[in-house]
Structure formats: structure tokens, C-alpha cells
Amino acid sequence: xxxxxxxxxxxxxxxxxxxxxxxxxIEAKDYALLSRKVFINICxxxxxxxxxxxxxxxxxxxxxxxxxxxIPLIVSNIKNDKDKKGVASIVVDxxxxxICFRWCQVSEDLKTILIEWCIExxxxxxxxxxxxxxxxxxxxxKGELSKTEIQESEIKDSGLQKRLKDIQENEILGxxxxxxxxxxxxxxxxxxxxxxxxxxxxxxxxxxxxxxxSLPPKLSKPEITTSKQDLNQPQKIDFxxxxxxxxxTQIIQISSPQFNGSDLSLQLSPETQEIILKNLDSSLYFTxxxxxxxxxxxxxxxxxKPLDNINSFFVQSEQSLYIFx
Numbered sequence: 328x329x330x331x332x333x334x335x336x337x338x339x340x341x342x343x344x345x346x347x348x349x350x351x352x353i354e355a356k357d358y359a360l361l362s363r364k365v366f367i368n369i370c371x372x373x374x375x376x377x378x379x380x381x382x383x384x385x386x387x388x389x390x391x392x393x394x395x396x397x398i399p400l401i402v403s404n405i406k407n408d409k410d411k412k413g414v415a416s417i418v419v420d421x422x423x424x425x426i427c428f429r430w431c432q433v434s435e436d437l438k439t440i441l442i443e444w445c446i447e448x449x450x451x452x453x454x455x456x457x458x459x460x461x462x463x464x465x466x467x468x469k470g471e472l473s474k475t476e477i478q479e480s481e482i483k484d485s486g487l488q489k490r491l492k493d494i495q496e497n498e499i500l501g502x503x504x505x506x507x508x509x510x511x512x513x514x515x516x517x518x519x520x521x522x523x524x525x526x527x528x529x530x531x532x533x534x535x536x537x538x539x540x541s542l543p544p545k546l547s548k549p550e551i552t553t554s555k556q557d558l559n560q561p562q563k564i565d566f567x568x569x570x571x572x573x574x575x576t577q578i579i580q581i582s583s584p585q586f587n588g589s590d591l592s593l594q595l596s597p598e599t600q601e602i603i604l605k606n607l608d609s610s611l612y613f614t615x616x617x618x619x620x621x622x623x624x625x626x627x628x629x630x631x632k633p634l635d636n637i638n639s640f641f642v643q644s645e646q647s648l649y650i651f652x
Contacts, residue, residue, distance in 0.1 A: 336479040340401060342370035342422045344467035348442055354456035364416040365457060366469035367445055371425040375401055382430040382437065391440065398427045398441055401482065402452045403473040420473050421445040436638060436651065561612045561620050579626060579650040585611055588641035591648060595637055602626040602650060
């Protein structure tokens with residue numbers, strides 16, 4: 328049972344298992360760590376606080392869009408371990424309240440968002456960048472969960488926003504901000520939840536029925552170098568498409584450094600079983616034929632029965648659109 332030490336107001340977390348996310352390091356200061364496997368134990372302890380507002384998708388998802396709602400989490404110290412083949416790996420625990428854990432068991436969308444939050448929190452804590460092509464091994468925990476000690480004052484400010492604020496106050500990042508004139512608040516990860524409908528209705532819409540086109544972009548578009556003669560010519564969108572099946576859900580990830588969430592629109596065609604992605608920026612195109620620029624692409628998908636809606640999230644920090652069907 329978790330013990331609370333009165334002296335110094337230190338709280339000791341004794342977390343219970345939940346589930347595991349496996350990924351790998353793709354960027355690190357120590358090159359020897361590149362491609363090393365990482366296991367994130369998403370575990371639970373009642374001493375970690377819950378959000379002030381209880382989870383209700385219709386209420387909470389619009390708040391997530393504005394970075395006004397999150398699940399508090401505590402990140403443990405890194406532990407060195409080995410995978411089942413005996414290869415060196417890293418293990419870290421992300422502890423949340425059991426009530427929040429149950430919310431994520433009920434809502435797959437919230438669970439996906441929680442995983443992203445945990446990955447980001449560990450990245451921020453230890454200056455790594457992880458591969459977003461993660462898996463969920465069939466285990467409750469990797470190794471022994473850490474009994475993490477934390478100040479009571481810190482546990483009340485355990486969310487990502489507090490960590491992001493700490494990063495902003497970091498002396499080195501402060502120097503970068505001054506040198507590059509970067510507003511770090513504009514660079515923070517922005518997770519947009521959108522709900523689409525049928526009938527060829529242009530997307531992208533959120534749960535609050537507000538068009539994403541009305542949202543101010545959080546990141547400026549990347550500069551595209553062109554020659555003088557190409558200044559008036561649209562630029563081809565360089566994108567990647569990944570489709571993952573996690574029964575009963577399919578996750579489609581479309582990524583491009585040229586993407587801006589406010590310029591993307593979705594349509595769902597029940598007749599052709601295709602998702603139509605349209606780019607609204609006239610300076611960009613997906614394909615060209617006979618000197619005609621095409622601003623749409625079709626994404627086929629397979630479902631046993633017609634869909635009533637699709638859910639999608641645009642992650643500004645990755646410039647990736649995630650579509651859940």
C-alpha cells in the first residue's frame with residue numbers, strides 16, 4: 328500500500344500494473360542509445376490526482392484541443408533492463424490515477440491520447456525522441472514497478488503543462504528562444520480531436536461542431552525553397568501513409584512537413600469505401616496529370632459494415648493526421 332511520509336511532505340508511489348507500450352529511441356545525445364528498445368509501464372496509484380473535470384467525451388475533447396484538460400502523470404527514474412532476447416533496453420513508469428486508468432479502458436480514443444502524453448512526458452524528462460510506431464505487448468508491466476518518491480507540491484503539478492513550462496524556463500532553451508525568436512508556446516504539441524460525418528460534408532469538424540478551419544494554426548508552414556521561375560507554381564506535397572490494424576480499429580497516419588491542420592479537410596464515401604483527404608492550400612498539391620493539379624487523395628479502407636462517422640486527430644508537433652475507423 329502506498330505510504331505517505333510526513334517529514335518533508337514526500338509521497339511514495341507504490342503503483343499497480345496496467346499495460347505496457349514498447350517503442351525505440353530514434354534521437355538521443357548518446358548515439359549508442361539509438362534504436363534501443365523502450366518499455367513504458369502505464370501504471371496506477373490513487374495518490375496521483377485526477378483532473379478537476381471528470382471525463383465526458385463531449386466536454387473533454389474540445390478542452391484537450393485547447394490544452395485545457397489532461398491526465399496528470401508521474402514519470403519514474405529510468406531503469407536498465409533487457410528484452411526477451413537479452414538485448415539491453417530501457418524501462419520507465421508513467422503513473423496515473425486508477426480512475427483515469429478506467430476512463431482509458433472505456434475510451435480507446437482517450438487511451439491513444441494518454442499513450443501520446445506518456446511518450447511526450449518521458450521524452451521531455453530525459454531528452455529523447457521516440458518512434459511513434461509503438462506496440463502494446465501482452466503484459467501488465469515490464470519488470471518491477473518503481474516506488475517513486477515525489478514531493479507533495481510536485482505531485483499537484485504533475486501534468487504535461489507543468490513539464491512544458493519547466494522546459495521553457497530551461498536556460499539553454501531560453502537562449503535558443505532568444506537567438507531564433509521562437510515562441511515556445513507556439514511549438515508545443517497540439518492535439519486536435521475531430522469528428523467527421525457522412526453525406527460528403529466537408530471536414531474537418533470537432534466534437535463541438537466547430538470547423539478546424541476556424542482554429543488558428545499553431546505552427547507556421549515549413550519554408551519551401553523554390554527558384555524564381557517556380558514561385559507561381561504549386562508545390563508537390565511530400566507525405567507518408569501508414570495504416571495499422573488494431574482490432575476492432577484501423578488507424579491511418581498521414582504525415583507531411585507541409586501539412587497544416589487548418590488546411591486539411593476530410594470526406595467519407597460510404598459508396599466507394601474511401602476516405603477523401605483534401606488540402607485547401609492552393610500552393611500545394613498531391614498529384615499532377617496533364618498539367619492539372621489535384622489537391623485530393625483517396626485512402627481506401629476495409630470495414631465489415633458501413634460507418635456512421637470517423638474520428639481524427641491532427642498532431643501539430645508531428646504534422647500528422649491520425650484517422651480512426
